[in-house]
Amino acid sequence: MSFFGNISPQWIEAQYLLWRDDPEALGAEWRAFFDGFELGGGELSGGKCLDPELALKQSAVHSLIFRYRDIGHLLACTDPLSPCKIDHPLLSLAAFCLEPADLERTFYVEKSMSNPSPDIPADPPSVTTERHAATLREIVEVMRETYCRSIGVEFMFIQEPAERQWLIDRMEPLRNRPEFSTDEKLNILGELREAALFEGFLNRKFMGQTRFSLEGGEVLVPQLDDLVIQSARLGVTDLILGMPHRGRLNVLANVFRRPLENIFAEFKDNIEMGVVGEGDVKYHRGFSVDRELQDGSRIHLTMSVNPSHLEAIDPVLEGKCRARQDRFGDGATKKVLPVLIHGDAAFAGQGVVAETFNLSQLSGYRTGGTLHIVLNNQIGFTTLAVDARSSRYATDAAKIVMAPVFHVHGEDPEAVIHATRLALEYRQTFGRDVVVEIICYRRRGHNEGDEPLFTQPLMYERIKERPSVHEIYAALLGEQGVSEIDLGEPGGGFQKQLDEALTREATAVDRGFSGEWKNFRREYSSTSPETGVGRPTLTALADTLAKTPSGFSPHPRIAAFLNRRREAVAKGEGIDWGTAETLAFASLLSEGTTIRLSGQDVRRGTFSQRHSVLYDIANEKNFVPLAAVAANGAEFHAFDSMLSENAVLGFEFGYSMESPNALVIWEAQYGDFANGGQVVIDEFITSSETKWERANGLTMLLPHGLEGQGPDHSSARPERFLQLCAENNVQVTYPSTPAQYFHLLRRQVKQPFREPLIVLTPKSMLRHPLCVSSLEEFTSGRFREILPGSGNPETIRTVLFCSGKIYIELLERMLGDGREDIDLVRIEQFYPMRKDLLGEALRRYGTGVHFAWVQEEPANMGGWSFIRHYLSELLGEEPRYVGRKEAASPAVGFPRTHREKQEEIINEAFNL
Numbered sequence: 001m002s003f004f005g006n007i008s009p010q011w012i013e014a015q016y017l018l019w020r021d022d023p024e025a026l027g028a029e030w031r032a033f034f035d036g037f038e039l040g041g042g043e044l045s046g047g048k049c050l051d052p053e054l055a056l057k058q059s060a061v062h063s064l065i066f067r068y069r070d071i072g073h074l075l076a077c078t079d080p081l082s083p084c085k086i087d088h089p090l091l092s093l094a095a096f097c098l099e100p101a102d103l104e105r106t107f108y109v110e111k112s113m114s115n116p117s118p119d120i121p122a123d124p125p126s127v128t129t130e131r132h133a134a135t136l137r138e139i140v141e142v143m144r145e146t147y148c149r150s151i152g153v154e155f156m157f158i159q160e161p162a163e164r165q166w167l168i169d170r171m172e173p174l175r176n177r178p179e180f181s182t183d184e185k186l187n188i189l190g191e192l193r194e195a196a197l198f199e200g201f202l203n204r205k206f207m208g209q210t211r212f213s214l215e216g217g218e219v220l221v222p223q224l225d226d227l228v229i230q231s232a233r234l235g236v237t238d239l240i241l242g243m244p245h246r247g248r249l250n251v252l253a254n255v256f257r258r259p260l261e262n263i264f265a266e267f268k269d270n271i272e273m274g275v276v277g278e279g280d281v282k283y284h285r286g287f288s289v290d291r292e293l294q295d296g297s298r299i300h301l302t303m304s305v306n307p308s309h310l311e312a313i314d315p316v317l318e319g320k321c322r323a324r325q326d327r328f329g330d331g332a333t334k335k336v337l338p339v340l341i342h343g344d345a346a347f348a349g350q351g352v353v354a355e356t357f358n359l360s361q362l363s364g365y366r367t368g369g370t371l372h373i374v375l376n377n378q379i380g381f382t383t384l385a386v387d388a389r390s391s392r393y394a395t396d397a398a399k400i401v402m403a404p405v406f407h408v409h410g411e412d413p414e415a416v417i418h419a420t421r422l423a424l425e426y427r428q429t430f431g432r433d434v435v436v437e438i439i440c441y442r443r444r445g446h447n448e449g450d451e452p453l454f455t456q457p458l459m460y461e462r463i464k465e466r467p468s469v470h471e472i473y474a475a476l477l478g479e480q481g482v483s484e485i486d487l488g489e490p491g492g493g494f495q496k497q498l499d500e501a502l503t504r505e506a507t508a509v510d511r512g513f514s515g516e517w518k519n520f521r522r523e524y525s526s527t528s529p530e531t532g533v534g535r536p537t538l539t540a541l542a543d544t545l546a547k548t549p550s551g552f553s554p555h556p557r558i559a560a561f562l563n564r565r566r567e568a569v570a571k572g573e574g575i576d577w578g579t580a581e582t583l584a585f586a587s588l589l590s591e592g593t594t595i596r597l598s599g600q601d602v603r604r605g606t607f608s609q610r611h612s613v614l615y616d617i618a619n620e621k622n623f624v625p626l627a628a629v630a631a632n633g634a635e636f637h638a639f640d641s642m643l644s645e646n647a648v649l650g651f652e653f654g655y656s657m658e659s660p661n662a663l664v665i666w667e668a669q670y671g672d673f674a675n676g677g678q679v680v681i682d683e684f685i686t687s688s689e690t691k692w693e694r695a696n697g698l699t700m701l702l703p704h705g706l707e708g709q710g711p712d713h714s715s716a717r718p719e720r721f722l723q724l725c726a727e728n729n730v731q732v733t734y735p736s737t738p739a740q741y742f743h744l745l746r747r748q749v750k751q752p753f754r755e756p757l758i759v760l761t762p763k764s765m766l767r768h769p770l771c772v773s774s775l776e777e778f779t780s781g782r783f784r785e786i787l788p789g790s791g792n793p794e795t796i797r798t799v800l801f802c803s804g805k806i807y808i809e810l811l812e813r814m815l816g817d818g819r820e821d822i823d824l825v826r827i828e829q830f831y832p833m834r835k836d837l838l839g840e841a842l843r844r845y846g847t848g849v850h851f852a853w854v855q856e857e858p859a860n861m862g863g864w865s866f867i868r869h870y871l872s873e874l875l876g877e878e879p880r881y882v883g884r885k886e887a888a889s890p891a892v893g894f895p896r897t898h899r900e901k902q903e904e905i906i907n908e909a910f911n912l
């Protein structure tokens with residue numbers, strides 16, 4: 001269909017008038033049309049018109065240029081396995097009412113297109129307006145060369161004119177193909193050969209062992225190597241890379257220059273090289289190095305650890321980078337560069353990719369733009385694109401943030417390097433995400449034991465016939481006149497290095513607990529440190545926290561709330577949960593500990609219990625009282641997050657990896673929503689230390705408790721966490737008093753080691769009159785993992801073990817009924833279980849006492865399955881179970897049924 005289709009001239013005229021008043025009122029393509037029309041000197045509606053026919057043609061040419069920029073990628077030749085497309089109906093002359101005869105006519109064009117200067121302007125963006133004349137043939141040629149050769153670019157969805165123009169200015173003058181020097185070309189060739197040699201060598205020496213060969217995508221190596229050099233040139237000091245299995249070992253060898261003997265040792269199953277914990281496969285481990293470049297500059301390269309769960313690393317890496325940027329201070333977004341490499345199937349399929357893009361511009365989570373590389377080998381295990389995605393491109397998720405995307409032919413290394421340089425420069429200039437997709441193939445099966453001919457026989461016949469990319473490139477350089485001698489032979493020095501490394505012993509291994517972590521102990525210690533804070537300090541902090549700046553008008557109920565907190569501390573009693581938390585935060589901040597709190601609605605708190613950020617009712621300006629007590633460089637940050645658990649929890653884990661000195665907290669709006677972050681819990685929080693020697697002190701606050709709110713909003717699923725407990729990998733707690741919570745938060749920072757902390761937190765108990773503490777409980781002592789009974793052992797006939805919320809309900813009944821024959825023993829920390837303290841708590845009682853475990857959760861949930869064997873062991877018999885029967889769902893949907901059952905549990909507990 002032509003550009004004008006069957007649109008009426010009257011309608012076009014009306015659009016023209018609209019455009020004259022306000023060009024932005026029209027869509028981009030019509031704007032281009034009228035821009036062109038004006039360039040041609042035309043004017044609709046009877047005004048002066050130099051040549052109406054030429055003006056219309058000029059408009060059409062302008063529209064054609066616009067469309068090439070917009071969808072020229074549809075004609076780009078980027079797929080090594082498919083013939084190149086030659087035409088597209090939307091890009092034909094006829095689509096713009098232009099004719100072949102017009103090819104020789106002269107039209108106006110903007111400067112960037114007509115000026116093939118090889119120098120990429122380094123200056124900040126400027127909108128180009130200068131005009132030049134060119135024939136339509138020349139114009140089409142420039143457009144085709146720029147947008148329809150080895151690089152297809154999607155960028156016209158960017159809504160910032162300056163950003164688009166910036167890209168145009170850097171692509172059109174060079175036709176997206178800068179001239180590389182012979183030295184550069186030979187260097188690229190050498191790297192392609194080394195990448196191929198490395199795979200061939202491993203294939204021969206460690207036949208059949210899984211390595212996830214890069215073959216077919218070897219261009220990744222010269223691409224990354226150049227990225228490292230260009231990054232250092234543009235001021236990057238730390239390049240942090242997250243990448244999956246494919247080609248990871250090759251990148252470690254050829255880009256990170258990890259000693260080859262260390263890589264081989266892992267193939268030889270050399271357990272001397274093994275990590276301290278259970279370890280992980282060789283293509284998941286982390287590595288970092290200071291690489292010295294040829295010009296003498298240095299850049300720190302980090303290959304982040306990576307679990308098998310594809311894309312799970314994305315938000316973790318972003319959090320890690322953000323933490324490092326925060327630590328480096330102002331301007332650090334340009335110094336710390338996140339780079340994420342993805343497979344095509346995973347990038348298109350995994351939802352966390354979209355979540356991570358959504359984080360990319362949020363103030364609490366942005367990292368100044370991520371450079372994404374999609375290694376599109378056109379297959380995911382055995383699944384082809386047609387079954388793997390509904391989008392045209394594997395990269396389409398990137399469009400949600402309008403990230404420019406370069407689709408590049410994987411057998412054109414110069415194009416890949418050029419696009420990556422452009423992408424890097426774009427990221428450094430605009431602080432936004434950008435994507436380079438390499439379209440290549442996978443020469444072998446998914447892994448080294450796989451036969452792709454079973455499922456893709458024709459595709460793999462075609463792949464078999466394709467020469468390797470280094471062969472294609474060497475032939476091209478030969479055609480360009482590079483001499484045989486200069487081209488050399490594949491192998492050369494690298495083959496020798498490989499052979500020699502195979503005979504060498506492995507050298508020092510990359511271990512955890514270095515850098516920021518070097519002062520932390522590896523070993524868990526069961527004793528809680530002293531965490532009390534003196535009374536004068538606490539009252540002074542409470543006073544400061546109740547103050548707002550002069551002229552600031554909080555909501556009256558918030559003013560009263562602040563006052564109540566201050567009074568409770570001044571009186572020294574009735575201190576509730578929210579106040580305890582604020583006191584913990586304030587005391588840590590005043591001692592120099594930075595706190596980062598993130599999650600949905602955390603500033604106010606799901607239950608309106610926190611109010612860490614106050615808002616002026618007159619102008620919505622905000623004020624953060626906790627910032628006023630921070631000292632010694634500490635900062636308090638509370639970020640209301642986007643509505644995601646997976647990416648945000650992953651981000652905070654990554655942040656915490658990099659910030660052992662800070663208290664990093666993720667709070668779920670309701671505990672059960674942590675389900676959405678289960679991958680992060682399994683793959684990172686509970687297992688990162690044993691797999692990769694990467695400890696972590698992330699704290700998770702999970703509101704928990706059955707309160708008649710239905711199957712969701714009731715349970716943080718403690719049973720799941722408890723099932724994951726082993727080797728002191730995590731601390732799972734359910735504190736029952738505000739003071740215990742205060743000590744627990746402080747303990748998390750004061751311990752000389754770091755382990756993730758899971759805290760089941762209250763909802764209705766936030767305001768329960770019995771769920772309060774006195775100031776004395778804050779001024780000395782420590783977090784107590786077990787709280788023994790306080791009744792007179794002589795009179796006690798029944799001991800009820802319990803944890804968290806049910807304790808308050810049992811206490812209420814006990815006090816109400818004046819029962820002196822019952823004692824309550826609280827498990828405040830399930831894991832690591834303090835068997836010694838539990839045993840001590842039991843030794844108080846004589847014979848003839850009944851023991852029961854009471855919980856409100858169904859029998860297959862809560863703490864029962866976990867605690868029963870500890871109690872049985874200590875008691876010599878299994879205690880009685882009081883609680884709901886097994887259930888498929890954590891809580892009932894009907895409030896009345898909930899109340900009845902809850903009462904039944906309490907009744908049963910008091911009538912054993």
Ligand SMILES: Cc1ncc(C[n+]2csc(CCOP(=O)(O)OP(=O)(O)O)c2C)c(N)n1
Binds near residue numbers: 308
């Ligand atoms: C979340 C997740 N699901 C499934 C797998 C199993 N798996 C491992 S690799 C792979 C294919 C990945 O394809 P692609 O992303 O295109 O990368 P490629 O292996 O082709 O480089 C699959 C399905 C996984 N590792 N992670």
